[in-house]
Amino acid sequence: MTATASTVPSVARLFHDRVFASADREAFRVPEADGTWRSITWGATGERVGELAAGLVALDIEAGDRVAVMSSTRYEWITCDLAIMCAGAATTTVYPSTAAPDVAYILADSGSRVVFAEDAEQVAKLREHRKELPDVGIVVLIDGTPDGTDDWVITLDDLAARGRALTETSPDAVANRIDAIGPDDLATLIYTSGTTGRPKGVRLPQKAWTYQGEALTKLDLVRADDLQYLWLPLAHSFGKVLLSAQLAIGFASAVDGRVDKIVDNMGVVRPTMMAAAPRIFEKAHARIVTTIAAEGGPKAKLFGWAVSVGRKVSDLTLAGRSVPPLLALQHRVADKLVLSKIRDRFGGRIRFFVSGSAALAPDLAHWFHAAGVIILEGYGMTENAAGGSVNELSRYRIGTVGRPLPGTEIKIGDDGEVLLRSPSVMTGYHNLPEQTADALDDEGFLHTGDIGELDADGYLRITDRKKDLFKTSGGKYVAPQPIEGQMLAVCPYVSQVVVHGEGRNYCTALLTLDADALEGWAANNDLSGRDHATLVKSPEVRAMVQDHVDTLNGRLNRWETIKKFAILDRELSLEEGELTPSMKIRRKDVEKRHRAALDALYGD
Incomplete structure (x- = not known):
């Protein structure tokens, strides 16, 4: 195009x-000190x-x-x-x-x-x-x-x-x-x-x-009567x-950048759409799943049954197949008793979410879709003003980042790199002509640094960052991001993952655990009262995480499996230089800072 x-x-x-x-239509809503919105x-x-x-x-x-x-x-x-x-x-x-x-x-x-x-x-x-x-x-x-x-x-x-x-x-x-x-x-x-x-x-x-x-x-996406909840860093x-x-469409936005207020605010504002990074969906999923797990008993069984029914209906819907009458009846019951309650946590009016800035684990997207919550993944980067491709409501494929925006061209280079040409591509890096020349070729294509593939219908799938791919000592290439995403989907207690293995004879991982989710797990496993640092070192927590790692490994190629892991006693942070301001993991900095822990996993 x-x-x-x-x-x-x-x-x-x-x-x-x-x-x-x-002029007379609502443009923005802002929170007041008394909890109301103006x-x-x-x-x-x-x-x-x-x-x-x-x-x-x-x-x-x-x-x-x-x-x-x-x-x-x-x-x-x-x-x-x-x-x-x-x-x-x-x-x-x-x-x-x-x-x-x-x-x-x-x-x-x-x-x-x-x-x-x-x-x-x-x-x-x-x-x-x-x-x-x-x-x-x-x-x-x-x-x-x-x-x-x-x-x-x-x-x-x-x-x-x-x-x-x-x-x-x-x-x-x-x-x-x-x-x-x-x-x-x-x-x-x-x-x-x-x-x-x-x-x-x-x-x-x-x-x-x-x-x-x-x-x-x-695109078949945003409407003028939508209400957006806007919290992303501007x-x-x-x-x-x-x-x-x-500005182009004219919908209204409720604006509040306080991340800790997102769930509470959504219940009050009741938006119809919101964009977020995957971490928000990971945390929401973890909070819901771990809360139900902590309650146990009939409620947990009902929840599991309802999500299972929702997944069956979801899979049929995504495949374009009809839902059998008996399953449809079960789904109506599951939706009334459980699935609608999940949607209510986000205000009850969400038409769709958009996920971007990092890869969303397909398992998570499927889980939300089973609950009747659509998460549309998109793709872009700062160098092309964020929008390169996006899934649409009328045609979306989980596990992809959609088709190119109208007027954007995407192709795959000989080495698998995603190349993008669009009116939204930057004119260059400020005061950096050499870096500009490396990023923009003579045909005007932006070399994104991402590895991806286009399917026969033009849907783009991102597999990893080019610079993040590593080769084990056995000569096998490993893409860490998909593995990390699967781990986050498999274990609701894990908050961050860094897979490591460059030049090593097997893969390992550094893990951090969500303090709130772990506290709930501890209360349900007779470990209440221990602080987070003590909990993550306990044999009980390690065994729980090992069970989830074993589940993950069952999905991976032999050379990708996580042979050993270390649990850090705190989450990676911006203050320690381990995250970027947009909350991406600085992989090399993390490996350098935690080199001793990684070396210990190899007996060094």
Whole structure:
């Protein structure tokens, strides 16, 4: 399929058109301190964005200048991002969890002139490295008040007031900026968290986002009357592309980036759709399964029967076959007594979930489908604005990441690498011409670094990261990610897995266990009262995990089986440098940090 760009020149124009078309309709919902949710219209959002955009113009921000946002996911992140682009500038995204030295590097490398900082903690990072940030003229504080040290920090309301003052004398200042933005102008500079090395700034033009929004309108997926629950980090391309879809289609989003509030909030908001990384679905599955297992007795047996019936119906449905009358009757009973209760945990109105940013274990997708919950996997990366392929409601295949978006081309290289060409592909890495040349070939294809295959109907299946494949001393290649995904599906108590075996004569694994799930298991096995570190070292826990590893090994080729494993006494963390800000495992860093534990598994 030939790649075609959007007919809309910029994100700012897309937003302006949406406000004009849907001024009185709900755009966003935001949580209040008392637990209620406040609705905000497109018109009110447009007014706020206009004030902030004019404020940036008043600060002498020019077209193409970079303005950074370092904040968690919240409504203000969205208005600041849109204001930056309506001023003709480009957004530099910074995770709020980023350490101060890395913040300084990103802001200096990007040449960001203004920074929107969420709170005093983020401002402190900037002050710590202020001498390294000569380009940053103003910091705009989203929450709280400046400490009065100097006039370097102003509030969001201060910026809006400057915007209103400018508009009185130059009412067309923002409109003129919007009119001047072209599809090839820089929209966003996203620094990849990277599993190795320093972050690279990915330069995404306006057409990357407008194309994504337009392509998603052509799919049998999102509707204008949908309500999205948006929690994903907006510093990540997966979160950002959802905003493009919202601007193009006009649905509403309930916005709250607090991960620990997702389940509670979904029960209140009752969304119809949500996108998430696999870890969210893994944790939801583990919580449900382990809770029922801890209760035991007739309730556990009923649950197992209901899921089994749901799976039989699911398998027939996915195969395009009819459901026999007796099974259909059993399914109605199973759904009323058990399966509907699973859906109720997510608010009861979910039409579908979208999973991305990492591989979702097919077993988990099948389990949710048996409960009547559809998880559509998609594929993309920061370098192509997150959207390359996605499954659709009218045609989806579990275990694949769907078909290419309209206007995107995907092919498989001679070495199995996935190559992608699209209007949403980056123009390059910021200040890194050699790395850009390595990633983009002369035909405009992005070399993704992922290994995959296309089936006869054009569905893409990702098998692993090219750099993660390893060869055992016996000469056998092993793809660790599918094995890790299967382990997470097999054992609801395991939270993270790193399969190891490069140059070794067999495979091993480092495992971490979910503290909440394990606590429930312990209570049901006469081990209550022990702390997590003590529990994971107990012979009872090790035997339980070994049973699940044995189940996993029964599904694997002989050279892939996990011969030995070590259970760590804590989960891998961002603070220890073991995870990226988008929660991907830094495989090499984990192996280096836990080298002694790995060596012990080989008798070294």
